[in-house]
Amino acid sequence: MLFPSCLALFVGASSAFVYNTFDGDGFPSCYNVTQVYEPTSVDDLVATVKKAIQSGTRIRAAGKGHQWYDTHCSDQETVIVRTEGVHGIYDFNLAPGAADGSVVVDSGVTFFQLAEYLHDRGASVGYTLTNWNISFGGSVAMGAHRSSIREHSMVAAGALALDIIDGQGTIRHIERDDSNDDWLAASTSLGLLGIIAKIKLKIYPDTKVYAKQETLEEKDVLDGDVYGLIAPYATANLWWWPYKRKFHHRYYDVVAADSTPQQGFQNTFSITALEATTARTMLDSGKYLPTSNMLAEEIFFGIWSKPNFREKTTNKAVDSWPVYGWNYDVLIGGLYPDQKPEWEYSLHGYTLELAFPVTMANQMLKRVRSLFDDELKKGIVMMSTYRSGINIKFGRAYYDLLGQGTYNTSDGADWTKGAIMFDFPSFRPNVGDHQRFNEPFYHKVANTLIDEFPCRPHWTKNSREVLTKAVKNLDPDHVRRFNEVRKKFDPNGVYRSVVGEILGLY
Numbered sequence: 001m002l003f004p005s006c007l008a009l010f011v012g013a014s015s016a017f018v019y020n021t022f023d024g025d026g027f028p029s030c031y032n033v034t035q036v037y038e039p040t041s042v043d044d045l046v047a048t049v050k051k052a053i054q055s056g057t058r059i060r061a062a063g064k065g066h067q068w069y070d071t072h073c074s075d076q077e078t079v080i081v082r083t084e085g086v087h088g089i090y091d092f093n094l095a096p097g098a099a100d101g102s103v104v105v106d107s108g109v110t111f112f113q114l115a116e117y118l119h120d121r122g123a124s125v126g127y128t129l130t131n132w133n134i135s136f137g138g139s140v141a142m143g144a145h146r147s148s149i150r151e152h153s154m155v156a157a158g159a160l161a162l163d164i165i166d167g168q169g170t171i172r173h174i175e176r177d178d179s180n181d182d183w184l185a186a187s188t189s190l191g192l193l194g195i196i197a198k199i200k201l202k203i204y205p206d207t208k209v210y211a212k213q214e215t216l217e218e219k220d221v222l223d224g225d226v227y228g229l230i231a232p233y234a235t236a237n238l239w240w241w242p243y244k245r246k247f248h249h250r251y252y253d254v255v256a257a258d259s260t261p262q263q264g265f266q267n268t269f270s271i272t273a274l275e276a277t278t279a280r281t282m283l284d285s286g287k288y289l290p291t292s293n294m295l296a297e298e299i300f301f302g303i304w305s306k307p308n309f310r311e312k313t314t315n316k317a318v319d320s321w322p323v324y325g326w327n328y329d330v331l332i333g334g335l336y337p338d339q340k341p342e343w344e345y346s347l348h349g350y351t352l353e354l355a356f357p358v359t360m361a362n363q364m365l366k367r368v369r370s371l372f373d374d375e376l377k378k379g380i381v382m383m384s385t386y387r388s389g390i391n392i393k394f395g396r397a398y399y400d401l402l403g404q405g406t407y408n409t410s411d412g413a414d415w416t417k418g419a420i421m422f423d424f425p426s427f428r429p430n431v432g433d434h435q436r437f438n439e440p441f442y443h444k445v446a447n448t449l450i451d452e453f454p455c456r457p458h459w460t461k462n463s464r465e466v467l468t469k470a471v472k473n474l475d476p477d478h479v480r481r482f483n484e485v486r487k488k489f490d491p492n493g494v495y496r497s498v499v500g501e502i503l504g505l506y
């Protein structure tokens with residue numbers, strides 16, 4: 001079967017499919033899909049889009065499905081155009097001794113495909129990264145990012161030019177230009193201007209980097225200099241263990257390439273079948289028994305304190321910090337050859353991600369702590385049910401219309417120092433109604449933060465409910481300017497999505 005994750009439904013006379021996220025069956029991204037096309041080149045992509053426009057249905061691109069909620073399409077009939085087969089890489093340009101250069105990728109190219117291509121040529125994309133099996137088109141469209149204050153880490157910040165197939169099926173070439181609203185809208189387009197076909201990316205000479213991690217007491221972070229923990233490094237983040245009342249502080253920076261023979265490779269999502277069964281049993285019982293979740297956080301914390309790295313040349317575990325290796329292998333890495341990603345073992349999650357001005361970091365973290373403590377006062381212990389805790393990321397200020405890290409907005413908050421992202425993944429029980437232990441808590445955290453802070457949503461890590469609530473914190477003038485460009489590119493709303501509807505664009 002070509003699309004094992006598509007479940008056929010019958011809607012009236014015509015048949016429509018449910019299209020799923022990376023989590024597979026039971027995790028819909030689109031409800032009303034009539035066709036899935038798989039073009040194999042940019043020309044084929046353009047021809048496919050033209051054909052679909054003529055048939056009068058809505059169109060959405062699909063990369064690797066690495067999104068969490070049912071916000072991919074609109075609920076009206078939609079055709080999906082997968083970019084997986086559109087993965088050319090060309091025009092590599094990095095002169096010997098130059099500080100930077102460029103390369104052009106088709107939108108279906110993933111981070112690990114490009115990393116391999118560039119490493120072979122002594123180059124890297126720097127820090128504008130997300131995870132391995134995610135397409136550049138999907139990342140740029142949805143404002144995805146890594147974590148850094150010192151360096152640009154939004155994927156779009158690494159783009160020099162974009163080719164977008166608009167609502168008439170015509171390719172529009174847009175060059176980076178902060179004085180042009182076409183560019184500022186295209187930089188975080190949410191797929192609403194059209195399908196990104198090609199991206200010209202900035203590249204750098206490859207480097208070796210180190211990764212180091214320390215454990216901090218919660219109070220030392222909540223009352224401490226959070227900015228100072230992050231800003232000195234090329235990339236850095238925190239992982240919060242609220243039950244343990246501790247943080248992990250992870251940071252990375254460049255070392256001379258000839259200073260170390262080590263070739264560390266980070267494991268981002270791979271686990272063994274035994275680990276998966278143990279975790280799943282514990283976390284499923286945690287739907288009813290908080291003690292199971294406490295134990296889970298204890299165990300996950302212990303595992304996450306050690307390096308999640310292997311030596312690439314021998315496949316042996318690395319057991320002490322710091323770990324050294326090539327840029328991409330250390331910053332992202334991927335799967336270990338003898339393991340599978342956690343979601344292939346029925347370890348699924350819900351998530352929530354909101355960005356705040358980094359100047360409000362202490363205030364935000366303390367507010368979340370007080371929400372945990374409010375539960376404790378009722379006798380309910382809440383904790384992290386994710387294998388790496390609560391992810392606290394950061395973003396250097398980056399100007400565009402709808403990005404999480406933009407500035408100069410009507411909320412009057414100071415976003416110019418950068419953003420702190422509260423990224424709260426939680427285990428989705430495989431049993432019963434799939435609601436989490438003390439489900440209302442998660443909604444209370446989201447609602448409280450949105451109501452009390454000028455925070456902005458990540459565009460693929462929030463439910464419809466959270467996006468709907470969070471829209472009030474966006475600058476209405478940014479939304480209006482975005483929509484002017486959207487109407488020019490896609491006057492008929494061919495690329496319409498639930499996210500665009502929630503933004504009030506149609």
Ligand SMILES: Cc1cc2nc3c(=O)[nH]c(=O)nc-3n(C[C@H](O)[C@H](O)[C@H](O)COP(=O)(O)OP(=O)(O)OC[C@H]3O[C@@H](n4cnc5c(N)ncnc54)[C@H](O)[C@@H]3O)c2cc1C
Nearest residue numbers: 061063064065066107135137138141142144145191196460
């Ligand atoms: C395990 C995991 C780790 C992740 N890590 C991070 C992270 O570190 N940082 C972060 O910010 N995000 C992260 N994400 C979120 C991810 O970066 C985004 O959801 C991204 O949009 C997914 O891209 P995709 O290629 O999988 O596209 P899909 O999930 O298939 O599509 C996502 C959206 O992008 C649109 N889209 C896809 N391709 C195009 C295109 N060519 N043109 C126009 N629109 C397009 C789709 O229509 C859809 O609305 C992670 C997600 C997962 C599941």
Ligand SMILES: *[C@@H]1O[C@H](CO)[C@@H](O)[C@H](O)[C@H]1NC(C)=O
Nearest residue numbers: 063064065084133134335341
């Ligand atoms: C990457 O995603 C695709 C789905 O588009 C999946 O088929 C493939 O197995 C994934 N690769 C890895 C290494 O998980």
Ligand SMILES: *[C@@H]1O[C@H](CO)[C@@H](O)[C@H](O)[C@H]1NC(C)=O
Nearest residue numbers: 011016031032075076077078
């Ligand atoms: C699918 O879309 C059609 C129109 O495009 C609409 O009539 C129908 O109600 C939709 N079905 C679902 C399940 O949303």
Ligand SMILES: *[C@@H]1O[C@H](CO)[C@@H](O)[C@H](O)[C@H]1NC(C)=O
Nearest residue numbers: 178179399400407408409477
């Ligand atoms: C910031 O906003 C002001 C007033 O709206 C505007 O004049 C200025 O150009 C903006 N700066 C940037 C970087 O867009």
